[in-house]
Amino acid sequence: MENKMFCYQCQETAGCSGCTQRGVCGKTPEIAAMQDLLIYVTKGISEVTTRLRKEGKEVSKNINHMITTNLFTTITNANFDEHSIVSRISKTLEVKSNLIDMLNNKENLSDAALWEGSNIEEFKSKSKMVGVLSTKDEDIRSLRELIIYGLKGLSAYSKHANVLGQDNAEVDAFLQSALAKTLDDSLSIDDLVKLTLETGKYGVDGMALLDKANTSAYGNPEITKVNIGVRSNPGILISGHDLRDMEMLLKQTEGTGVDVYTHSEMLPAHYYPAFKKYKHFAGNYGNAWWKQKEEFESFNGPILMTSNCIVPPKDSYKDRIYTTGATGFPGCKHIDGKSGEEKDFSTIIEHAKKCLPPKEIEKGEIVGGFAHNQVFALADKVVEAVKSGAIKKFVVMAGCDGRAKSRNYYTEFAKAIPKDTVILTAGCAKYKYNKLNLGDINGIPRVLDAGQCNDSYSLAVIALKLKEIFGLDDINKLPIVYNIAWYEQKAVIVLLALLYLGVKNIHLGPTLPAFLSPNIAKVLVDNFGIAGIGTVEDDIKLFF
Ligand code: SF4
Ligand code: SF3
Numbered sequence: 001m002e003n004k005m006f007c008y009q010c011q012e013t014a015g016c017s018g019c020t021q022r023g024v025c026g027k028t029p030e031i032a033a034m035q036d037l038l039i040y041v042t043k044g045i046s047e048v049t050t051r052l053r054k055e056g057k058e059v060s061k062n063i064n065h066m067i068t069t070n071l072f073t074t075i076t077n078a079n080f081d082e083h084s085i086v087s088r089i090s091k092t093l094e095v096k097s098n099l100i101d102m103l104n105n106k107e108n109l110s111d112a113a114l115w116e117g118s119n120i121e122e123f124k125s126k127s128k129m130v131g132v133l134s135t136k137d138e139d140i141r142s143l144r145e146l147i148i149y150g151l152k153g154l155s156a157y158s159k160h161a162n163v164l165g166q167d168n169a170e171v172d173a174f175l176q177s178a179l180a181k182t183l184d185d186s187l188s189i190d191d192l193v194k195l196t197l198e199t200g201k202y203g204v205d206g207m208a209l210l211d212k213a214n215t216s217a218y219g220n221p222e223i224t225k226v227n228i229g230v231r232s233n234p235g236i237l238i239s240g241h242d243l244r245d246m247e248m249l250l251k252q253t254e255g256t257g258v259d260v261y262t263h264s265e266m267l268p269a270h271y272y273p274a275f276k277k278y279k280h281f282a283g284n285y286g287n288a289w290w291k292q293k294e295e296f297e298s299f300n301g302p303i304l305m306t307s308n309c310i311v312p313p314k315d316s317y318k319d320r321i322y323t324t325g326a327t328g329f330p331g332c333k334h335i336d337g338k339s340g341e342e343k344d345f346s347t348i349i350e351h352a353k354k355c356l357p358p359k360e361i362e363k364g365e366i367v368g369g370f371a372h373n374q375v376f377a378l379a380d381k382v383v384e385a386v387k388s389g390a391i392k393k394f395v396v397m398a399g400c401d402g403r404a405k406s407r408n409y410y411t412e413f414a415k416a417i418p419k420d421t422v423i424l425t426a427g428c429a430k431y432k433y434n435k436l437n438l439g440d441i442n443g444i445p446r447v448l449d450a451g452q453c454n455d456s457y458s459l460a461v462i463a464l465k466l467k468e469i470f471g472l473d474d475i476n477k478l479p480i481v482y483n484i485a486w487y488e489q490k491a492v493i494v495l496l497a498l499l500y501l502g503v504k505n506i507h508l509g510p511t512l513p514a515f516l517s518p519n520i521a522k523v524l525v526d527n528f529g530i531a532g533i534g535t536v537e538d539d540i541k542l543f544f
Helices: 029-054 061-073 082-101 120-125 138-162 169-181 189-216 243-253 262-269 289-299 346-353 370-378 379-388 405-416 428-432 453-469 489-500 518-528 536-543
Strands: 226-227 234-237 259-262 281-284 303-305 322-323 333-335 365-368 393-396 421-425 447-449 480-485 508-509
Touching: 029 061, 029 082, 029 120, 029 333, 061 082, 061 138, 061 169, 082 333, 138 169, 138 489, 138 518, 189 453, 189 489, 226 262, 234 243, 234 262, 234 289, 234 346, 234 453, 243 259, 243 262, 243 346, 259 262, 259 370, 262 289, 262 365, 262 428, 289 453, 303 346, 322 421, 333 346, 365 480, 370 379, 370 453, 379 453, 379 489, 405 480, 405 508, 405 536, 428 480, 453 489, 480 536, 489 508
Parallel strands: 234 259, 234 303, 259 281, 303 322, 322 333, 393 421, 393 480, 421 447, 480 508
Antiparallel strands: 226 365
């Protein structure tokens, strides 16, 4: 069958090789084409900004933000709105052409830097030539895409930091130069492997930036019990990763009689001191992203998506979905707002008032808030438990959740690990085991949730601190093993960040990325000991 599209950026890609007719995620060939073109023109503008910097000219924050938002828009399950992607392409082309005028040296710019198009027909015909498969060599393609997916994840984290007024000009400059390098046919496999590791370095910096942005705005996460039941008022459900949206929604709903609940990756908002003062901040509703068809139905009230993951909504609740930031879905209302500006959520609040309260689907509490500061506060206890042998091992199980049945492995694995083992987690992967009541070791819970996927940074900081406390010369000598679940491109930047920090023998599942060609997978296996997963039984033997 002829390819109508080609995308292999996420773990759920069709047949573990690539979506060619329609995305498993719901992405249509038309959206895929416009996303391909958006990436292409964003590479083009990045080549121009990189050259401008070399000429000593300044690139404005607005342009940096445009580039990161473009990449963020193409992350799995972020934006299904062709219209919004097309307008991003047009805007990028306009800005790019102005920037080219500012260059002293306009020689040898690539086709991506020079290409112009003014209407949808031109966009459609160009998109056919610039997709993933336009790189013919499968190993070069594999590395280019690995880098681009890492940069997409980095962009998402940068964007969340940017809205809190935090920027790192070096991260933006690297991101753009690396993106431009994915156009450069003179780069060898070795050059691209080096660039991949460098992407990991900036991944660490990007996550550190977001950590600083979140903690300086909202305080350090602290141990928190989060209610997973419901109250009797109408509610608004907020999903995704953007804490600035969270803050604005809490402020604007105060005193309105509408409660606010978190969903999926927004759960860790409860761990921040600044949000605890809101009495109407009711709890967390539901589970990871992929269960939203049932859970959004029963929530009854409006839902605000601040980032991925959107599952194409059913008609029965589609009118209750609102998007903002990089997200979009055709037919769902989008709440605009420039970076850092106050958004107006009054439409959602008025909508909520007319809705029934959420239907209860669970009862009880979950515990989280174990980001670096909180764990350091417990450091004596943790070190003592390790020294006494009460804790024998930590297993990092951070990452993403997904709908594949094979992911039940993570639930079974969490149940099967020895009782003297502590799980360190972050990201929506935790929903596979955070309601199992795995108990504690001398008061230390056996599942320590640091927060969102970007808070994997916290797990790295904790590992580095333990290395220092135990006087080790190698992070791999710690009693920590890594069994990470991945789904979308934020997990790619987390993985590259861990590789950059020197972490070896990471197990990645439920399947290895389809975008790793056999040769590139071998490079990762040989140099970093990357491996897949086996059966729970075999892996328990292997790890413990
Ligand atoms: Fe397929 Fe994943 Fe791409 Fe969606 S994001 S089209 S599921 S590979
Ligand atoms: Fe989850 Fe989409 Fe990746 Fe932030 S919300 S971890 S999958």
